Amino acid sequence: MANINLVGISGSLRKGSHNSLLLAEAARLFGNADYAEADINLPLYNADDEEAHGVPAAVDALARQLADADAILISSPEYNKGPSGALKNALDWISRSETKPWGGKPVAVMSAAAGRAGGERAQMILRAFLVPFRPRILQGPEIHLAASHEAFDGNGQLTGDIYVKELTELMEALRAEISS
Numbered sequence: 001m002a003n004i005n006l007v008g009i010s011g012s013l014r015k016g017s018h019n020s021l022l023l024a025e026a027a028r029l030f031g032n033a034d035y036a037e038a039d040i041n042l043p044l045y046n047a048d049d050e051e052a053h054g055v056p057a058a059v060d061a062l063a064r065q066l067a068d069a070d071a072i073l074i075s076s077p078e079y080n081k082g083p084s085g086a087l088k089n090a091l092d093w094i095s096r097s098e099t100k101p102w103g104g105k106p107v108a109v110m111s112a113a114a115g116r117a118g119g120e121r122a123q124m125i126l127r128a129f130l131v132p133f134r135p136r137i138l139q140g141p142e143i144h145l146a147a148s149h150e151a152f153d154g155n156g157q158l159t160g161d162i163y164v165k166e167l168t169e170l171m172e173a174l175r176a177e178i179s180s
Contacts, residue, residue, distance in 0.1 A: 108173075
């Protein structure tokens, strides 16, 4: 059997993003799989631009990458009590692509933020954003990585045993969801 194809979407465009680190840790803990992080650095959605120029090639490539995935990992920071604008913009653009990658796709959602709630509000809102696309969103365990600036060692690995345990459980649930 071919390797499982995992695609991660980080809601942060920042180099060295804690959400990108969390996704990489999730992929590592998932085990044997091909993993790639999607590029969501897209132009702002504007219906006039879409009408004049169509859906950008980068959006179609992103939608195809997600469609080809066996499962999707999404991690978002919390900006002003919600998911990042970059992530919402990517979801809006993907919805405009002829490729409809989300239907029935297993999706694991997580968040990493500097605050003590670990992006809990952003994650709740992100889950609601995904509902119209009808993916199979895993319900838990929920990963809200608090004080994310202190959560990784120099090699980018999680240091808190409880987070490693829960992220491992989430990845085991994702693996089971893929094979169901």
